[in-house]
Amino acid sequence: MSEQQYEKYYVPAQSPWPIVGAVALFLIAVGAGNFVIETTKGKDGYGGWTLLAGLAILVIMLVGWFRDQIEESMTGMHSNQLGRSYRQGMSWFIFSEVMFFAAFFGALFYARMIAVPWLGGSSNNAMTNEVLWPGFEAMWPLVKTPGGTTTEAMGWFGLPLANTVVLLISSVTAHFAHVALEEGKRKQLTLFLGVTILLGLGFLVLQVEEYVHAYREMGLMLTSGVYGNTFFMLTGFHGLHVTLGTILLIIMFFRVLKGHFSKDNQFAFQAASWYWHFVDVVWVLLFIFVYIL
């Protein structure tokens, strides 16, 4: 067997973008840290500006990085092996995201099934309740905390249900878009991808409306005890992921309009649609565990 039978290793050209990206993350972390301190403690400083500068550099870096990458891909410089690496890399990235949400789901389950009942005196904690939090009754959703903060529980009917439907449909249209791409039907591809994006944006609008409703009319806030904490952190991080997913899909939309992607060259599109399905699955879990149960 001669070595020539094997594909050459993909060795990319030198690129300045990784170190630019590191600088961007540095500014973002420093900026975000200082921004948090300044806004919550009422201090003056440049945290916000540093954060913005970092984000701007990050955007420039991403645009530059992906422009180079797309150019290399369109001129056929990528090996098949690299395509596989990208797909596997994306799957593992999504796995890491799953674990991030798992931490917050874990906090939700712990608070609900262990912390709150214990504070209410269950198991062998009668004295905890009696001495430390007299009069506190365990319940979920926790609308009255041991400290006495009260709030209202968010029902699952109405906006949340509508949002579930919107996201589920968008998952289906994203799938149809992918099928259309596989079959080379460009018009359908554009149509379904466009619909998916609109549904994503619709979801975000409804989500904002839900938050406004929670804050203004229900008194359900991030600070309303552990029910409000888990509610807003889980739905909030999910919303961020929907935002990111929508941005990815919009980029894919413009690339589709430019005639990019084919049956054999579609990693970016696939990655965006995987990400979209992942965001959907997380929402379904959220809907069950945060809203319904």
Add this chain to the structure above:
Amino acid sequence: MALPRMNNWSFWILPFAFLILLSSLFLEGGGPNFGWTFYAPLSTTYSNDSTALFVFSVHIMGASSIMGAINVIVTIFNMRAPGMTWMKMPLFVWTWLITAFLLIAVMPVLAGAVTMVLTDKFFGTSFFNAAGGGDPVLFQHIFWFFGHPEVYIMILPAFGIISQIVPTFSRKPLFGYASMVYATASIALLSFIVWAHHMFTTGMPVAAELFFMFATMLISVPTGVKVFNWVATMWRGAITFEIPMLFALAFIVLFTIGGFSGLMLAITPVDFQYHDTYFVVAHFHYVLVTGAVFSIMAAVYYWLPKWCGKMYDLGLAKWHFWCSLISVNVLFFPMHFVGLAGMPRRIPDYALQFADFNKWISIGGFAFGLSQLIFLALLIKACRKQGEPATDRVWEGAEGLEWEIPSPAPYHTFETPPVVK
């Protein structure tokens, strides 16, 4: 690497993230003041403002780790040379694969933990505050769900290194290769269900204490398999005692001591006595310093000639080994006794009866630190390309692709995949 640019990015993030953590020391109010475990409420109610910088630097370090780990996994899954089947892979590669999996699984959980600390401290949430329905113990659960796999992240590559070095200098193939792979995988899987052994004294139902006790003790089985296999590899081998082998032998003996004290700590009622004493400090320094750090030194002495093409100064290396070995035991062994006698950790002062032991611990500590200057001198000499040129194979019994290419390896090593038979 499969994704070289991402690898580059993940590398460059680290110095910047470290810079942020370091610079927080000079902030108003001082740096993070809650130890590496940042237990709530120390890190929430009682911490200073630099906590925000701590949180965000941990975030970008986590991003760096995850990117690095994805790269390792994808490279191993996808870029193995033709003929390099799974069960032919060097054990160092296997341990890294499993380590990288652990990293991807637990770094996001750490990110979640620091995020909750951030919002608890600055945005009025009460994940770790009973007044709002949360629980400080929840912090410990989340933290140790990350923290326990994290210590295996540090030790599994060490197991891989030792599994490369011992066969080389015993001139025998590794005993029980397949069992070594399965043992590594089961250690990794078990690491997800033992975290609360760090919390035996913080309050848990008895059933949970029992579960975490037995699950933890179970880990000693695959770990025992490993130690047995290393010893069996040496059995009737033509052993020579080059520097990497010396460190590997020290590793096997001293890591096993650390493993045994770990087994003692795993027993819940006994841990009630040992918890937060110097016995724990002795335990984890035996597994991490004479374990992980010694294996890194072994690895440097094993591969350094391959990296720079020159054999290092053997005299200095011997001095380094013996000084380190003796001083590290003077440093950590007495900690077992003061710990059993009740000296608590994380308290700068101690009762008078511990003074003599602490004197020896201090002497050992300084001696161990100074011994590393020998290592530094050796490395500087090696970097300046002094010494005898190294052959391709370097060690008589070395096996594996890296020993088939020149020392130092050419730029990019292989342009096309080499075929492994």
